[in-house]
Amino acid sequence: MSQPFSATLRIAVLFGKVGPALLSVGTLVLAWELYARLSGISPTTLPAPSRVLAQAIQQRQALFDNTVPTISATLAGFACSLAVAFILSMLIDFFKPLRSALFPLFVISQTLPLVAIAPLIVLWFGFGLTPKIMLVALVTFFPMLVALVQGYASTDRDISALLHSMGASRMRIFRLARLPSSLPYFFAGLRISITYAVVGAIFAEYAGAAKGLGIYMLNAKNNFRSDLVLAAVLVSALLTLVLFAATALIQRAAMPWERLDAARKS
Amino acid sequence: MSRRLELRQVSKRFGDIDVLAGITLHVEPGEFVSILGPSGAGKSTIFSLLTGGLDGYGGDVDFDGRPLADARRPFALMPQRDALMPWRTVIDNAALGLEVQGMSRKAARDEVASLFGEFGLAGFEHKYPAQLSGGMCQRAALLRTVVQHRAMLLLDEPFGALDALTRTGMQRWLQTMWDRHRWTVLLITHDVREAVFLSDRIYVLSRRPARVLREIAIPLSRPRKDLASPEASAIEADILDTLLDPQPAQRT
Ligand SMILES: Nc1ncnc2c1ncn2[C@@H]1O[C@H](COP(=O)(O)OP(=O)(O)OP(=O)(O)O)[C@@H](O)[C@H]1O
Ligand SMILES: [Mg+2]
Numbered sequence: 001m002s003q004p005f006s007a008t009l010r011i012a013v014l015f016g017k018v019g020p021a022l023l024s025v026g027t028l029v030l031a032w033e034l035y036a037r038l039s040g041i042s043p044t045t046l047p048a049p050s051r052v053l054a055q056a057i058q059q060r061q062a063l064f065d066n067t068v069p070t071i072s073a074t075l076a077g078f079a080c081s082l083a084v085a086f087i088l089s090m091l092i093d094f095f096k097p098l099r100s101a102l103f104p105l106f107v108i109s110q111t112l113p114l115v116a117i118a119p120l121i122v123l124w125f126g127f128g129l130t131p132k133i134m135l136v137a138l139v140t141f142f143p144m145l146v147a148l149v150q151g152y153a154s155t156d157r158d159i160s161a162l163l164h165s166m167g168a169s170r171m172r173i174f175r176l177a178r179l180p181s182s183l184p185y186f187f188a189g190l191r192i193s194i195t196y197a198v199v200g201a202i203f204a205e206y207a208g209a210a211k212g213l214g215i216y217m218l219n220a221k222n223n224f225r226s227d228l229v230l231a232a233v234l235v236s237a238l239l240t241l242v243l244f245a246a247t248a249l250i251q252r253a254a255m256p257w258e259r260l261d262a263a264r265k266s
Numbered sequence: 267m268s269r270r271l272e273l274r275q276v277s278k279r280f281g282d283i284d285v286l287a288g289i290t291l292h293v294e295p296g297e298f299v300s301i302l303g304p305s306g307a308g309k310s311t312i313f314s315l316l317t318g319g320l321d322g323y324g325g326d327v328d329f330d331g332r333p334l335a336d337a338r339r340p341f342a343l344m345p346q347r348d349a350l351m352p353w354r355t356v357i358d359n360a361a362l363g364l365e366v367q368g369m370s371r372k373a374a375r376d377e378v379a380s381l382f383g384e385f386g387l388a389g390f391e392h393k394y395p396a397q398l399s400g401g402m403c404q405r406a407a408l409l410r411t412v413v414q415h416r417a418m419l420l421l422d423e424p425f426g427a428l429d430a431l432t433r434t435g436m437q438r439w440l441q442t443m444w445d446r447h448r449w450t451v452l453l454i455t456h457d458v459r460e461a462v463f464l465s466d467r468i469y470v471l472s473r474r475p476a477r478v479l480r481e482i483a484i485p486l487s488r489p490r491k492d493l494a495s496p497e498a499s500a501i502e503a504d505i506l507d508t509l510l511d512p513q514p515a516q517r518t
Binding site: 156158159161162163164165166167168172176177180183255256257260 | 314317318319339341342343345346347349351352353362363366367394395396397414
């Protein structure tokens with residue numbers, strides 16, 4: 001475990017994983033830079049990436065000030081959505097008819113166009129944190145609920161039968177078998193939802209907010225500063241990546257057996 | 267002394283499929299009895315019915331001379347696949363039954379830890395099932411079954427998923443363990459040789475809907491070492507004939 005070369009080895013492995021991604025992103029940025037410089041297109045229409053980066057650095061204080069509310073809205077909304085999804089998933093697991101009663105409703109909630117719904121929610125609930133939390137919850141709640149319900153259903157029937165034969169109550173079976181069985185599904189849902197969550201928060205801010213990346217983008221656009229719009233996009237993309245990586249790390253810590261399973265299967 | 271377990275004319279249907287068509291069998295205390303039968307006959311269904319996993323069946327089941335409903339969880343079940351929880355370490359898997367019975371995790375661990383040597387699992391207490399070989403998983407599952415201290419063990423094809431060599435090793439090991447502990451065992455298997463090697467008596471089931479085709483006592487002395495003795499081979503051949511000979515009255 002603690003051989004001297006293992007750190008280097010790990011970095012090499014890591015690079016093997018992220019290398020291709022860096023290469024594809026790098027190529028894209030390079031092509032964009034060349035096009036912006038050589039085609040003679042106006043920087044207000046399409047600023048070069050170098051210019052976006054320079055502006056982002058110059059405006060870092062403003063960007064930072066506007067990122068903090070977006071992060072809090074994202075995390076608060078996501079936490080609410082998780083809590084509600086968890087409680088509802090449990091209820092559905094215990095009372096199956098609830099599923100057919102509620103799922104159509106939730107499916108419909110997923111078809112609502114954000115562009116239409118965001119301004120309405122802001123209109124009803126004001127410029128504060130509440131409408132952002134609601135929008136983030138709206139876009140993340142259903143994927144999390146589906147993931148959890150599916151996860152419970154994936155429980156090995158032999159394990160359930162075994163616990164039943166041992167005299168375990170339904171609640172006990174849920175805690176000992178169904179809940180742990182749902183973890184892989186839960187984390188898959190989490191990774192997808194966390195990206196939706198950032199988009200949801202920005203949308204809500206775009207529709208009206210005192211501060212936030214969404215409102216920052218709107219203002220920049222109104223001032224014909226597409227370079228600042230893109231700088232804010234860059235920040236939101238980085239934010240999403242960081243949250244995504246965080247969920248992956250949490251998953252590794254929460255499911256130490258998973259890598260063993262994967263190693264055995266491959 | 268009353269019989270430990272007695273089934274009389276037990277029948278079960280799922281929807282319009284007849285699975286068990288009047289099963290009558292019994293197990294004496296300290297006896298090792300096997301159920302042999304073709305795949306899909308309804309063998310596992312018998313265990314589900316005994317452990318309360320199914321409601322609604324015909325016939326009577328008595329345990330220690332009283333209706334099964336009056337007995338308090340008399341069985342420890344080993345399901346057909348090992349059913350180890352991949353998210354629990356081996357020791358926590360083994361202790362599962364004790365935990366469900368209300369013991370604290372610490373106490374349950376302490377109790378099962380002393381048995382790891384006997385079950386050939388010493389040193390693997392804190393590994394995950396994915397880190398064990400197939401044979402070790404089966405031993406861990408068996409350990410989880412016996413530590414529950416129930417009056418009777420129900421083993422559903424414990425070695426079905428193992429390669430031939432490991433399986434033979436496990437059969438010998440199980441015989442040694444049984445000789446030492448004299449559990450009352452009802453074992454389900456496809457493997458005629460396994461049944462002959464381990465059992466005091468064997469019930470041979472028909473295809474679905476399952477009936478008892480034959481009941482065979484195995485008079486071979488214990489401990490049994492020689493699987494290829496003429497007596498054992500004769501019994502084995504006899505049972506295979508029963509299983510393979512398509513009887514005219516039997517549906518497929
Ligand atoms: N809960 C259930 N609902 C409906 N049908 C079932 C159920 N459980 C078992 N069956 C059916 O009952 C029949 C017998 O199943 P069972 O699992 O008891 O067979 P088995 O003898 O254990 O087979 P194998 O040796 O392959 O394990 C099968 O046809 C199966 O499809
Ligand atoms: Mg079976």
